[in-house]
Amino acid sequence: MATDYDAPRKTDEDAEQDSIQELQARRSDKSSGVVDEDETEAAEGFELPGADLSGEELAVRVLPRQADEFTCTSCFLVHHRSQLAYEKNGQMICTECAA
Numbered sequence: 001m002a003t004d005y006d007a008p009r010k011t012d013e014d015a016e017q018d019s020i021q022e023l024q025a026r027r028s029d030k031s032s033g034v035v036d037e038d039e040t041e042a043a044e045g046f047e048l049p050g051a052d053l054s055g056e057e058l059a060v061r062v063l064p065r066q067a068d069e070f071t072c073t074s075c076f077l078v079h080h081r082s083q084l085a086y087e088k089n090g091q092m093i094c095t096e097c098a099a
């Protein structure tokens, strides 16, 4: 009985350790893959110093329009207030479209 009782316990511990080791192995595999992608993206980012990754994230994410920004009703781009040429009948025109 004692061996029967011990056997499953030991198996459970082994299984747990195995799964943990497996997880860690997978995790390190994944992270190494991610690092490779990051290095690739970083290398691409260095070619374009003006476009950093944080700015790219902002562009991809749909952010609510900021209070000091407006959407041009002509080109539908979001501009800063300073680029508002004029507002007519609730339509806001940026300086680029007004030019």
Ligand SMILES: [Zn+2]
Pocket (backbone or CB within 6 Å): 072, 073, 074, 075, 076, 077, 093, 094, 095, 096, 097, 098
């Ligand atoms: Zn415009």
